[in-house]
Amino acid sequence: MLQVEKSQKGSIFLFKLSGNIEENTKLDEALGEPKPQMEIHLKDISRINSIGVKGWIKYFQNCQAKGTKITFTECSTAIVEQINLISNFTCGGAIESIYLPYSCGKCRTEQLCLLKVEDLKKLGMNLPTLKCSKCTGTAEFDDIPEDYLAFLSR
Amino acid sequence: MNKSLVLLSDRKEDQIFANSVAAVSDLNLVQVQTPQEAVKIMQDSPPKMVLVDGSSEALFNTFHETVSESLGLYSENVQPNHIHFLSDLPISKAGLLVHSPILGSFIKRDPEQPEESGAHYGRIVNAAIQGKPFGLNEIFEGTAKVQKIEMRNISQKSHILEAVKIYLTAGKWPTRQRSTVLTALDELLINAVYDAPQAAQGSQSQTSPTKIDISQFEPETNIAVTLAFDGTFFGVSVTDLYGSLDKAKLMRHIPKNHLKTEYKPKANTLSAGIGLSMVYQTGGGLVFICEPGVKTEALVYYRRTDSFKDFRNQFRFVSTHFYF
Numbered sequence: 001m002l003q004v005e006k007s008q009k010g011s012i013f014l015f016k017l018s019g020n021i022e023e024n025t026k027l028d029e030a031l032g033e034p035k036p037q038m039e040i041h042l043k044d045i046s047r048i049n050s051i052g053v054k055g056w057i058k059y060f061q062n063c064q065a066k067g068t069k070i071t072f073t074e075c076s077t078a079i080v081e082q083i084n085l086i087s088n089f090t091c092g093g094a095i096e097s098i099y100l101p102y103s104c105g106k107c108r109t110e111q112l113c114l115l116k117v118e119d120l121k122k123l124g125m126n127l128p129t130l131k132c133s134k135c136t137g138t139a140e141f142d143d144i145p146e147d148y149l150a151f152l153s154r
Numbered sequence: 155m156n157k158s159l160v161l162l163s164d165r166k167e168d169q170i171f172a173n174s175v176a177a178v179s180d181l182n183l184v185q186v187q188t189p190q191e192a193v194k195i196m197q198d199s200p201p202k203m204v205l206v207d208g209s210s211e212a213l214f215n216t217f218h219e220t221v222s223e224s225l226g227l228y229s230e231n232v233q234p235n236h237i238h239f240l241s242d243l244p245i246s247k248a249g250l251l252v253h254s255p256i257l258g259s260f261i262k263r264d265p266e267q268p269e270e271s272g273a274h275y276g277r278i279v280n281a282a283i284q285g286k287p288f289g290l291n292e293i294f295e296g297t298a299k300v301q302k303i304e305m306r307n308i309s310q311k312s313h314i315l316e317a318v319k320i321y322l323t324a325g326k327w328p329t330r331q332r333s334t335v336l337t338a339l340d341e342l343l344i345n346a347v348y349d350a351p352q353a354a355q356g357s358q359s360q361t362s363p364t365k366i367d368i369s370q371f372e373p374e375t376n377i378a379v380t381l382a383f384d385g386t387f388f389g390v391s392v393t394d395l396y397g398s399l400d401k402a403k404l405m406r407h408i409p410k411n412h413l414k415t416e417y418k419p420k421a422n423t424l425s426a427g428i429g430l431s432m433v434y435q436t437g438g439g440l441v442f443i444c445e446p447g448v449k450t451e452a453l454v455y456y457r458r459t460d461s462f463k464d465f466r467n468q469f470r471f472v473s474t475h476f477y478f
């Protein structure tokens with residue numbers, strides 16, 4: 001089930017999405033008609049299935065055709081996976097920031113680290129380590145950097 | 155049928171893999187040097203398993219041509235269920251091999267852990283060589299508790315996914331591994347609910363997905379979800395009672411890659427056409443067992459790992475078994 005929180009900041013329409021995107025998700029009803037500027041906040045999207053991807057592409061392709069300036073912010077790992085699987089997933093929109101998955105080498109606690117795409121580009125594949133939030137261990141990036149960040153070099 | 159595993163490969167890791175498969179499935183490993191030797195055995199008495207190095211187009215073509223010339227691609231002695239190809243290339247780049255009518259299974263070679271992968275794959279081979287349709291139950295027999303959930307309506311899909319999520323959360327599965335398993339199950343259910351009945355009808359319906367009820371297609375139909383976890387491997391399968399799986403179509407879908415060519419959603423289909431390729435690309439093994447007109451069981455099989463990096467890098471394969 002998808003939930004949407006709407007707000008407006010100047011001329012930008014903000015949409016905070018949470019939940020899953022699947023066959024029952026109607027993005028045209030949830031987000032409404034394409035606006036000139038839209039910012040889509042994706043931190044709390046936990047899963048998207050193939051019919052959800054189909055609906056997503058249809059909706060944002062329509063936005064693209066209508067000249068909407070789209071920005072995707074705080075993309076969850078589920079969204080990053082789709083960006084890396086489907087070349088036109090962002091439909092011309094800009095990716096501002098993404099979450100990176102981390103895991104502690106000592107206690108296996110999972111953590112997320114939010115980074116701006118422009119900062120990631122500067123870092124290349126040299127991702128920082130983090131202090132574990134639960135123990136004294138160090139959390140490391142837990143995915144294949146070349147795969148998870150593949151979209152940066154497209 | 156002779157109880158041999160005929161290995162056509164000169165690679166050390168393939169020998170280790172084959173040895174491991176043979177040990178688990180109680181087959182005698184016979185290593186051959188040429189396609190002619192392999193085909194001669196197939197001609198005299200078809201072996202339970204033929205494992206071929208299909209890493210290059212040249213190797214695959216030589217084997218394919220020898221089979222075609224000596225036996226015929228559709229001969230009784232050529233049983234795709236028993237023919238497995240090993241490849242270094244991802245399935246999206248494996249070319250002709252994937253579309254060959256003699257291919258039963260595609261195995262992405264795991265050079266790091268050939269013995270472990272062989273033992274894992276051997277369980278599938280062991281279930282498959284019994285000569286009758288098998289499923290998750292037979293693969294996990296004696297090693298794990300197998301649970302079954304019936305699904306009679308599409309509206310139950312979210313409840314089933316929620317139940318599996320609770321099961322995995324209780325088992326302390328890391329978040330992303332859990333999500334990958336749930337998405338895979340979701341895609342298998344989508345396939346069984348939307349694609350299987352349409353394939354059985356032979357045409358795509360125009361109805362909106364949210365209004366579809368599987369009882370519309372066949373009042374008696376139901377879908378069974380089966381789960382098993384042995385502490386290391388987690389398997390989940392979806393069985394429909396259409397038996398409408400088409401191997402050629404399946405092998406066109408799974409290798410799909412939308413990085414070079416844009417994804418263009420089709421308006422006249424219910425499903426997205428990318429679900430199974432998404433499942434394959436996110437890791438694990440896929441097995442399809444089909445009795446045409448009777449049932450199809452589609453299953454995914456994952457190794458639970460400490461890190462997501464290892465989960466993503468795990469041994470993967472697509473294995474098909476048809477019982478006409």
Ligand SMILES: [Zn+2]
Nearest residue numbers: 104107132135
């Ligand atoms: Zn820790």
